[in-house]
Amino acid sequence: MAKEDEPLRSAFQESSAERWQVPLAVFANAVETGAAKAQAGLQKHIASLHLEDLALACGCALGNEAAWDYFVLEYRPILYRAADAIDRTGGARELADGLYAELFGLKDRGGERQSLFRYFHGRSSLATWLRAILSQRYVDRIRANRRLEELPDEEGVAPDRARPHPSDPDASRFASALHDALRDTIAALEPRDRLRLGCYYAQAMTLVQIGKLTRESEATVSRHLARTRRAIRDDVERRLRSHGFGDREVQECVAGAASDAGDLDLTVLLDRGRKNFADDRSRDRRRDPGGGSPKPGSDEAVSPLPVPGSRHEDQL
Amino acid sequence: MTNGRDRDRQHDDCLDAETLAAWADGGLDPAAAAMAEAHVSSCERCQEIVGLMAHTATVPDARVAAPGLPWWRQFRAGWLIPLTAGVAAVGLWMIVPAERPASRPQAPPLQADAAKSRDEAPAAPTAAPAEPVRERQAPRPQQAPVVVDQLAKSLEKPDASKNKEEKQLADRQAARVDALAETVTVVPQAPAAAVAAPQALGRVNAKAASREIASPNPRTRWRLLDGGNVDYTSDGGANWEAVATGVTDRLTAGSSPTADVCWIVGDNGIVLLTTDGRRWQHLAFPETMDLAAVQATDSRSALVTTADGMLFQTRDGGLTWTRP
Numbered sequence: 291m292a293k294e295d296e297p298l299r300s301a302f303q304e305s306s307a308e309r310w311q312v313p314l315a316v317f318a319n320a321v322e323t324g325a326a327k328a329q330a331g332l333q334k335h336i337a338s339l340h341l342e343d344l345a346l347a348c349g350c351a352l353g354n355e356a357a358w359d360y361f362v363l364e365y366r367p368i369l370y371r372a373a374d375a376i377d378r379t380g381g382a383r384e385l386a387d388g389l390y391a392e393l394f395g396l397k398d399r400g401g402e403r404q405s406l407f408r409y410f411h412g413r414s415s416l417a418t419w420l421r422a423i424l425s426q427r428y429v430d431r432i433r434a435n436r437r438l439e440e441l442p443d444e445e446g447v448a449p450d451r452a453r454p455h456p457s458d459p460d461a462s463r464f465a466s467a468l469h470d471a472l473r474d475t476i477a478a479l480e481p482r483d484r485l486r487l488g489c490y491y492a493q494a495m496t497l498v499q500i501g502k503l504t505r506e507s508e509a510t511v512s513r514h515l516a517r518t519r520r521a522i523r524d525d526v527e528r529r530l531r532s533h534g535f536g537d538r539e540v541q542e543c544v545a546g547a548a549s550d551a552g553d554l555d556l557t558v559l560l561d562r563g564r565k566n567f568a569d570d571r572s573r574d575r576r577r578d579p580g581g582g583s584p585k586p587g588s589d590e591a592v593s594p595l596p597v598p599g600s601r602h603e604d605q606l
Numbered sequence: 607m608t609n610g611r612d613r614d615r616q617h618d619d620c621l622d623a624e625t626l627a628a629w630a631d632g633g634l635d636p637a638a639a640a641m642a643e644a645h646v647s648s649c650e651r652c653q654e655i656v657g658l659m660a661h662t663a664t665v666p667d668a669r670v671a672a673p674g675l676p677w678w679r680q681f682r683a684g685w686l687i688p689l690t691a692g693v694a695a696v697g698l699w700m701i702v703p704a705e706r707p708a709s710r711p712q713a714p715p716l717q718a719d720a721a722k723s724r725d726e727a728p729a730a731p732t733a734a735p736a737e738p739v740r741e742r743q744a745p746r747p748q749q750a751p752v753v754v755d756q757l758a759k760s761l762e763k764p765d766a767s768k769n770k771e772e773k774q775l776a777d778r779q780a781a782r783v784d785a786l787a788e789t790v791t792v793v794p795q796a797p798a799a800a801v802a803a804p805q806a807l808g809r810v811n812a813k814a815a816s817r818e819i820a821s822p823n824p825r826t827r828w829r830l831l832d833g834g835n836v837d838y839t840s841d842g843g844a845n846w847e848a849v850a851t852g853v854t855d856r857l858t859a860g861s862s863p864t865a866d867v868c869w870i871v872g873d874n875g876i877v878l879l880t881t882d883g884r885r886w887q888h889l890a891f892p893e894t895m896d897l898a899a900v901q902a903t904d905s906r907s908a909l910v911t912t913a914d915g916m917l918f919q920t921r922d923g924g925l926t927w928t929r930p
Contacts, residue, residue, distance in 0.1 A: 422630070493656070515914065
């Protein structure tokens with residue numbers, strides 16, 4: 291091995307890969323694949339890896355018995371506990387079992403064992419990766435079921451509008467205006483503000499859990515959520531007024547929503563708002579290449595970011 | 607309800623599980639993490655996956671011996687399915703809060719009570735360094751008393767000329783005032799989710815000054831005092847007995863479904879329960895946020911409203927909490 295491969299050799303030793311009889315070349319290949327995905331320099335990439343977990347994954351992918359014994363002993367319980375945490379009725383257990391089979395590599399390709407472990411690159415702990423795959427599969431299953439249930443609505447009533455109030459002819463107009471204002475306001479939020487909102491309100495994550503994602507303390511997440519709510523309120527009012535609503539109408543919009551929220555759904559607003567906002571922005575860019583919509587709670591311009599990790603062969 | 611096929615068209619752009627895991631574990635470089643964050647912030651599917659990961663993250667690591675999940679980590683995935691119903695009220699909360707101060711311009715001056723609400727320091731700038739949660743639970747320096755009606759007046763409409771800090775302070779103080787006002791839940795059967803009912807808040811204010819928790823038995827009452835202290839009477843108020851709660855945080859509201867049972871909530875996620883009127887049990891709560899209201903039906907079931915409008919429900923005496 292050449293001198294420039296020294297970091298790999300060092301990582302190999304540190305990972306205890308020899309314990310699972312993983313050849314250096316296999317380990318190096320796993321590291322380099324991850325480095326290419328991370329688009330980072332090899333040395334920097336290696337420094338951030340969970341080396342022992344990567345070595346174990348390599349060992350399991352190779353079918354090393356000792357590695358499998360260790361994995362079964364230490365990680366299968368994690369997988370099952372995560373499955374039980376997701377669905378206490380046992381609904382996620384079969385997903386965990388299926389995943390376990392794929393990890394073992396029951397499927398062969400050209401006579402070669404194909405284990406899911408080949409998609410683990412050590413950028414997270416093995417436990418987190420397992421939970422991510424399990425969560426992804428569970429969510430996709432739920433979404434697939436939801437999709438089937440929702441199909442009849444396509445030909446039904448417009449799903450987004452609040453229910454019209456029979457006794458008040460303005461109620462429907464107010465509800466619709468409020469819905470649109472809220473949608474546009476949420477669409478214009480900073481990604482991180484939107485992330486906190488979605489995680490907190492739609493995903494029922496705790497402040498601590500959100501803070502782990504955003505690298506913020508619980509208190510900071512709480513403060514930002516409070517600020518975002520105020521900003522949303524202010525911006526919704528501003529948008530309503532810009533459509534000719536006076537004080538009374540604004541109050542009635544809010545009061546109407548307070549008495550009947552109708553179909554206000556944050557997940558839909560986040561989702562649809564993003565699409566609308568993207569459309570608006572592309573229109574704005576065509577009209578005014580340097581322009582952009584103001585964002586509630588921020589003076590900065592929106593910079594649409596490319597989506598990382600586009601779906602590729604290891605999309606699980 | 608959304609066209610599911612539209613939703614799933616986004617899958618091609620979604621993050622793969624390995625990237626999501628790396629992001630969750632802090633294994634992405636700053637640029638990649640920012641991109642991941644930007645995507646997840648507006649991708650329903652990825653957000654659901656991240657949410658689920660977070661809820662399973664508490665599964666003990668294989669190499670760490672742990673007898674079982676902490677009670678607050680015992681997660682049900684039921685939330686994943688009825689998203690629409692659960693979230694409808696969320697949009698409501700986001701647009702309603704600014705309405706609350708303005709709906710109570712006639713709030714009576716509650717000098718004594720307001721003094722209890724002054725323990726919160728002015729909101730730090732949003733980019734302020736993270737403060738450890740433990741520090742939040744420590745006693746905090748007191749500020750000058752705030753007269754509620756002045757505060758309410760100042761909040762009727764935010765002054766554009768106000769600087770950011772003043773506005774934040776006012777908002778936080780308003781939240782305190784709201785929390786105080788919501789002691790209406792001391793009356794059994796009062797709606798805990800009064801946060802979204804401005805008309806209810808007017809009624810609340812009239813009762814806020816007493817800060818007493820009435821039980822169905824007119825002879826039994828509790829009253830909330832400064833510094834986490836509670837007084838108890840079993841003779842209709844002729845004699846008050848100080849009962850130890852073991853906490854020093856500000857107590858904001860209570861609910862007594864029976865003569866012996868009383869639930870009290872306070873700042874920093876304080877939830878207290880007594881089943882004999884005198885001895886208080888400090889129950890663990892999933893968040894350390896300030897709690898504004900509680901509605902209890904018995905010694906096992908209670909609905910708690912946080913200062914930012916989230917609802918938490920227990921049906922097992924505070925062992926586990928769920929979001930209804």
